[in-house]
Amino acid sequence: MLLGENEIGHLALGAAVFGGGGGGDPHIGEIMARLAVRRYGPVELVDLESLDDGELIVPCAMVGAPTVMVEKFPAGDEGGRIIAAIEKAMGRKAAALTSAELGGLNGVLPIAWAAHAGIPVVDCDLMARAFPELQMTTASLAGIPISPVAVTDERTNTIVFETIDSPWAETLVRSTVGAFGGSASMGIYPMTVAQARIGAISGSLSRAIEVGRVMSEVSADPVDALCEQLDGYRLISGKVVDVERRSDGGFARGSAVVDGTGRDTGRLVRFEFQNENLAALEDGKVVASVPDIITAVDVHTGHPITTENLRYGQRVSVMAMPCDPFWRSPEALAIVGPRVFGYEFDYETVESIHG
Amino acid sequence: MAEQDTLRLGIDVGGTNTDAVIVDADGKVVAKTKIPTTPDVTRGISEAIGVVLDAVDDKTRISRVMLGTTHATNAVIERRGLGRVACIRVGGPATHSIPPLAMWPDDLRSTVSVAETIIDGGAEFDGRDQVPLDEAALLAFLDGLDETPDSYAVTSVFAPVADIHERRVVELIREKMGASVTISASSHIGSLGLLERENATVLNSALTNVAHQIIDGLRNACAEHGLEARQLFAQNDGSLMSVDQVLAQPVLTIGSGPANSLRGASALSGLTDAIVVDVGGTSTDVAVIANGFPRESTVPVEIGGVETNFRMPDLLAIGLGGGSRVREGEGSVRVGPDSVGYRLDREALVFGGHTATFSDAAVRSGRAGFGSVAADGLSRDVATRALALADEMVADAIDRMKLSPEPIPVVLVGGGSVLLSDSISGASKVIRPEDADVANAIGAALAPISAQIDELFEVGVDGREAAVEAAKQKVMDLTVAQGADPEDVHVVAVEEMTLAYMKGDHLRIRAKAAGRLD
Numbered sequence: 001m002l003l004g005e006n007e008i009g010h011l012a013l014g015a016a017v018f019g020g021g022g023g024g025d026p027h028i029g030e031i032m033a034r035l036a037v038r039r040y041g042p043v044e045l046v047d048l049e050s051l052d053d054g055e056l057i058v059p060c061a062m063v064g065a066p067t068v069m070v071e072k073f074p075a076g077d078e079g080g081r082i083i084a085a086i087e088k089a090m091g092r093k094a095a096a097l098t099s100a101e102l103g104g105l106n107g108v109l110p111i112a113w114a115a116h117a118g119i120p121v122v123d124c125d126l127m128a129r130a131f132p133e134l135q136m137t138t139a140s141l142a143g144i145p146i147s148p149v150a151v152t153d154e155r156t157n158t159i160v161f162e163t164i165d166s167p168w169a170e171t172l173v174r175s176t177v178g179a180f181g182g183s184a185s186m187g188i189y190p191m192t193v194a195q196a197r198i199g200a201i202s203g204s205l206s207r208a209i210e211v212g213r214v215m216s217e218v219s220a221d222p223v224d225a226l227c228e229q230l231d232g233y234r235l236i237s238g239k240v241v242d243v244e245r246r247s248d249g250g251f252a253r254g255s256a257v258v259d260g261t262g263r264d265t266g267r268l269v270r271f272e273f274q275n276e277n278l279a280a281l282e283d284g285k286v287v288a289s290v291p292d293i294i295t296a297v298d299v300h301t302g303h304p305i306t307t308e309n310l311r312y313g314q315r316v317s318v319m320a321m322p323c324d325p326f327w328r329s330p331e332a333l334a335i336v337g338p339r340v341f342g343y344e345f346d347y348e349t350v351e352s353i354h355g
Numbered sequence: 356m357a358e359q360d361t362l363r364l365g366i367d368v369g370g371t372n373t374d375a376v377i378v379d380a381d382g383k384v385v386a387k388t389k390i391p392t393t394p395d396v397t398r399g400i401s402e403a404i405g406v407v408l409d410a411v412d413d414k415t416r417i418s419r420v421m422l423g424t425t426h427a428t429n430a431v432i433e434r435r436g437l438g439r440v441a442c443i444r445v446g447g448p449a450t451h452s453i454p455p456l457a458m459w460p461d462d463l464r465s466t467v468s469v470a471e472t473i474i475d476g477g478a479e480f481d482g483r484d485q486v487p488l489d490e491a492a493l494l495a496f497l498d499g500l501d502e503t504p505d506s507y508a509v510t511s512v513f514a515p516v517a518d519i520h521e522r523r524v525v526e527l528i529r530e531k532m533g534a535s536v537t538i539s540a541s542s543h544i545g546s547l548g549l550l551e552r553e554n555a556t557v558l559n560s561a562l563t564n565v566a567h568q569i570i571d572g573l574r575n576a577c578a579e580h581g582l583e584a585r586q587l588f589a590q591n592d593g594s595l596m597s598v599d600q601v602l603a604q605p606v607l608t609i610g611s612g613p614a615n616s617l618r619g620a621s622a623l624s625g626l627t628d629a630i631v632v633d634v635g636g637t638s639t640d641v642a643v644i645a646n647g648f649p650r651e652s653t654v655p656v657e658i659g660g661v662e663t664n665f666r667m668p669d670l671l672a673i674g675l676g677g678g679s680r681v682r683e684g685e686g687s688v689r690v691g692p693d694s695v696g697y698r699l700d701r702e703a704l705v706f707g708g709h710t711a712t713f714s715d716a717a718v719r720s721g722r723a724g725f726g727s728v729a730a731d732g733l734s735r736d737v738a739t740r741a742l743a744l745a746d747e748m749v750a751d752a753i754d755r756m757k758l759s760p761e762p763i764p765v766v767l768v769g770g771g772s773v774l775l776s777d778s779i780s781g782a783s784k785v786i787r788p789e790d791a792d793v794a795n796a797i798g799a800a801l802a803p804i805s806a807q808i809d810e811l812f813e814v815g816v817d818g819r820e821a822a823v824e825a826a827k828q829k830v831m832d833l834t835v836a837q838g839a840d841p842e843d844v845h846v847v848a849v850e851e852m853t854l855a856y857m858k859g860d861h862l863r864i865r866a867k868a869a870g871r872l873d
Contacts, residue, residue: 031550032452067811067863068480070548072512076452112452154449155486181479241760313755 001206002042003111003121008033010212015107016304017211017226018204020293022276023104023130024066025306028073033108036076036115043111044120046096048202053194056093057122058086059100059139060110063151063173064183066308069105075154078185079113082158085150086190089160098122100137100188102204103130103276104306113185124200126189128324129293132275134173135166136336138326139189142199149173150187153180201324221299223317232321233354235280235287236260236269237299240314256296256310258318269318271296273307278341280320288320289343291327291336292350295319320350361418362411364584365800366400366573367615367793368392368424374796375403377411382622382801386410387793396426396572401579408580417582419872422573423589423611423799430565431558431609431659434466438505440560441469443493444553445476445511445520449485455510455553460660467561469504472496476520477512480811480861485512488520490527497531506537508560510553514542516811537563543604546809547863551655551664558661559606566605570598587872591667593618593649593798594805594869597838609658610667612795615802617642617649617668619794620766622801624786629764630753634771637676637694641752642668644766646847648805648869673752677771678703679713681733681741688740690716690748704730716741717774725773742776750780757781768794805847805869806833811861819862823851826864839870 001007012030015023037043051057060082062069083094097117099110102125114121126137134146146166151173152158159176163169169188177184191199214229215222223234238260245254253274260267269287271280277294280287288294296305296316305316327336328349334340337347362385366375373392377385388406393399400422408414430436442455455471456464474496476488507528511521521540528538539560545552573586587595591610601608620631627647633640643650649668656667674692678699682689695702695710702708704715705726715730717723719738730738757763762783767775768791777785790797808830812822827846834844850865 028453028550031458035453035457065480067547070550071480072446072449072477072485073549074452075448075450116452156448181481181483181485239754312758315755 001045003045004037004042005034007209008037008108008111010209010216011111011205012108013212013215013303014208014210015102016104016306017215017295018128018208018293019103019107019130019304019306020276020295021273021305021307022132023101023106023306024069025309026104026108028070029105029107029109029112032074032076032112033115036112040115040118043114045123045205046120048122048124048193048196048200051095051122051193053192055095055193056090056190057193057196058083058094058097058187058190059126059200060097060113060185060187061100061106062109062183062185064177068182072154072181072183074185076112076116078152079110080117081152081156082113082150082185082187083117083119085152085158085160086148086187089148089150090190094190096120096122097187098200099125099205101125101127101130102208103127106130107208121205122196123205124196124202125204126200128201128204129291130276131336134170134188137166137189138201138324139191139199140166141326141332141335142195144189144191144195144199146189148190151176151184152186153184201326215302218302220302221297221317222302223297223319226297227319227321230321231351232319233288233350235294235318235320236264236267237262237317238264238267238315240310240312240316243310243312252308254307258316271318274341275307277307279338279343280318286345286348287353288350289338289345289347290341291323291332291347293321293323295321322350360416362416363800364404364407364417364420364582365796365798366403366420366422367612367795367799368396368399368422368426369612369795370425370429373399373403374793375407376793376796376800377407377417378797378800384790384793384797387790387796389793396568397575400572401576404576404580404582414580414582417584419587420573420577420582420584421587421589421595421799421802422569423615423795424569424608425612426569427562427565427605427608428610428658430562434463434659436565436568437467437561438563439469439502440467440557441500441504441507442471442557443496443507443509443524444471444473445488445509445524446485446549447473447475447489449477450512450549453550456557458550458662459554463659463661467557469502470496470500478514478517478520480513480516481813482517484520488523490523493524493527494531497528506539506560506563508539508553508557510541510549510556512549514540515547515809518542544606545664546865548655548664551662554661555606555663558658558663559604562605566601569605569608570601589615589799589802592651592805592807592867593668593802595802595872600837610656613640613642613668613670614649615795615798616768617644617798618647618802619796619798620644620768620788620791621647622797623788623790623794624764624766626764626766626786629766630756630782631766631768632749632753632772632775633769634767634775635676635769636678636699636771637674637696638672639675639749639752639771641671641673641756643756643758648847648867669756671752671756673748675713675745675748677712677714677774681711681713681716681737683737688737688744690741690745704728704732713741713745713774714771716745722776723773745774746776746779749775753779753781803869804834804837804839804872805867806830806837807865807867808833809863809865811863814862822862823849823864826866827868830866830868834868834870838873840873844868844870
């Protein structure tokens with residue numbers, strides 16, 4: 001598939017759905033990608049299956065504070081520099097890059113970098129949603145080393161980390177981001193195609209593009225169409241009657257309460273977030289939780305709402321959909337399950353709760 | 356003259372009408388008029404001033420004249436009378452992925468832009484230099500201009516936090532191109548969010564000539580009537596600007612119309628916290644007054660196809676107005692969103708026309724009484740159901756704009772307000788102020804002076820509260836510097852946001868203060 005401006009628009013929408021309230025506003029990433037394909041031509045999206053086992057691919061993302069990213073956005077050539085640094089560290093050529101995280105900004109930004117660098121994007125990512133920390137990836141679970149990690153800024157300062165594990169990479173990248181001025185671009189978990197077949201989620205980008213395409217064809221509330229397409233469940237449709245926020249260890253935590261309207265009159269659903277939406281509760285019972293994806297959609301605009309843009313009075317439909325099956329093993333739940341985020345309950349799949 | 360004897364003259368130039376009022380020190384309307392807006396700025400304003408001045412015995416009692424106008428808005432939308440601008444972004448090597456004006460509509464970009472460049476420089480969020488300022492690149496850009504611009508727009512990365520490079524670029528342009536050239540610097544125009552602030556800065560530069568027209572228009576009109584009052588201008592947050600400020604920041608007059616209307620509704624109703632519902636012929640605007648000011652939109656405001664981030668009232672428009680068509684079908688009744696609009700006085704049933712409208716439903720069911728014939732063509736049952744539906748639409752819009760579930764006073768203004776019920780769901784009371792037809796001009800006449808900041812503050816050893824106090828003091832000082840009475844200046848809004856992904860240390864604070872004119 002060729003990614004032009006149409007596909008980029010759809011991908012931005014779809015990535016916001018999979019982002020589950022996190023990943024930041026895709027707006028800047030979408031503009032960057034649109035301008036890059038206008039200038040350098042469309043980007044080729046290649047199937048993981050079509051590549052040879054031995055080829056090297058580099059998952060990329062931006063990391064840092066959204067407030068900084070809207071003021072000091074990237075130069076545009078970061079992708080090429082990330083690839084060059086990783087190639088030098090590994091002593092071999094990379095064939096393509098991909099998204100490390102399918103959420104918000106990072107869902108679309110790698111398209112801009114690929115267009116600039118003149119290389120393809122592989123149709124896969126490491127989350128099929130958004131997560132707040134670098135070790136929360138399918139690659140990490142598959143035992144693929146996060147290093148070498150290449151972190152670069154707009155000045156072309158580039159640091160390559162060889163870390164002993166992914167939590168160390170998380171710590172070092174965070175302090176680098178501070179020194180670089182609050183945001184940076186990085187390549188992580190460079191892997192062969194053979195590794196990606198077990199350590200990445202294949203087809204996630206094209207799936208997000210298809211989701212965005214369906215959404216763009218529905219005039220208002222797209223949640224029914226999304227639920228049908230993604231085997232999701234409409235948790236409630238109503239009005240946001242309370243939003244509470246607090247800052248906690250560098251994360252934006254909080255919760256929102258939706259008061260049902262129409263056929264949901266009389267029901268209240270509360271959902272809690274830490275950058276991404278983590279859990280939805282009704283009458284004290286969990287009706288969906290991480291790693292399943294919980295997304296609130298503005299019924300008037302049809303667009304998913306990022307957690308920082310939630311506010312009183314919004315009319316929303318809240319949906320929950322199954323995460324990629326990858327996240328449901330006991331090993332996976334040990335790094336992304338509800339208890340990792342401070343909850344006292346165990347994960348139950350959204351299908352078993354509502355099925 | 357004693358303060359209580361002084362009068363204020365407020366004028367609002369809208370797309371259709373120019374309103375003028377004279378109010379006394381208590382805010383009471385002494386005289387008012389409404390005349391059609393004229394293409395020539397001075398003439399319309401002068402005519403309106405002439406009408407209201409007739410009601411005053413001694414025109415030296417008028418101490419201030421305030422003007423709110425749509426001239427700047429129309430200039431951008433119609434791409435008319437705009438100046439040619441050289442756009443300079445100080446942000447390289449970052450930000451090259453989205454060049455200046457890249458997302459502007461082609462026609463506006465070619466009308467406005469002489470040339471665009473990105474030179475190295477700018478700050479980090481904590482005020483450090485991103486890289487040294489590339490002065491040689493700036494001089495090369497200025498040398499290479501093949502047309503002399505009317506003005507220059509300078510936008511530096513993180514200028515709201517640290518504008519050292521932005522100020523240096525302004526200085527260098529003056530050294531090279533002449534001390535009198537017109538320059539807009541972004542830190543005076545907008546808040547964080549580079550693209551939107553840059554867009555607003557470039558529009559600001561392009562509006563320089565329009566600013567002169569507005570100022571000269573008011574000055575000449577005042578001179579014609581021998582008025583020696585101080586002249587002030589309404590801006591988009593419902594407060595006033597001086598002549599010097601309008602010259603420096605004409606873009607801030609965009610959106611002053613709705614802001615004036617809301618401030619006027621607040622003044623007329625005596626309420627500082629309320630929902631204002633403005634019912635027109637085609638649509639109804641619902642907005643919020645909080646602390647006496649229009650609540651501002653949190654999403655970027657688009658003007659003439661360009662995204663900006665300046666302060667605009669948060670308005671929710673619904674497709675319900677006096678001319679909205681009423682239709683019956685399949686056991687249900689619909690109202691709008693299509694409307695007969697300005698043809699209401701010919702097409703509505705009560706004016707002898709053939710189209711059933713919201714106005715007809717209100718007359719038929721006895722809620723309103725106007726028109727020349729009975730609206731018999733509409734059944735009483737359909738009329739009742741249409742009104743119930745319209746009431747629900749209004750209640751729903753009010754509910755969407757409220758910030759909490761508690762009932763709140765609702766102020767009804769606009770020509771179609773007679774069509775609405777006195778009991779609105781979610782409203783603690785419904786107020787229909789007198790003189791609501793000239794609410795815009797009253798809002799301009801009674802507006803205060805204000806200032807606003809949106810900056811990152813360092814959280815030191817004294818903690819978050821000390822940072823917030825520092826922000827409040829800064830914004831109050833700025834307001835006094837603009838001419839507010841130091842005794843009256845007060846903070847009207849503070850909003851703090853932590854920076855996600857950054858551990859502690861910095862807090863983004865938006866704050867606004869206002870005060871009576873000294």
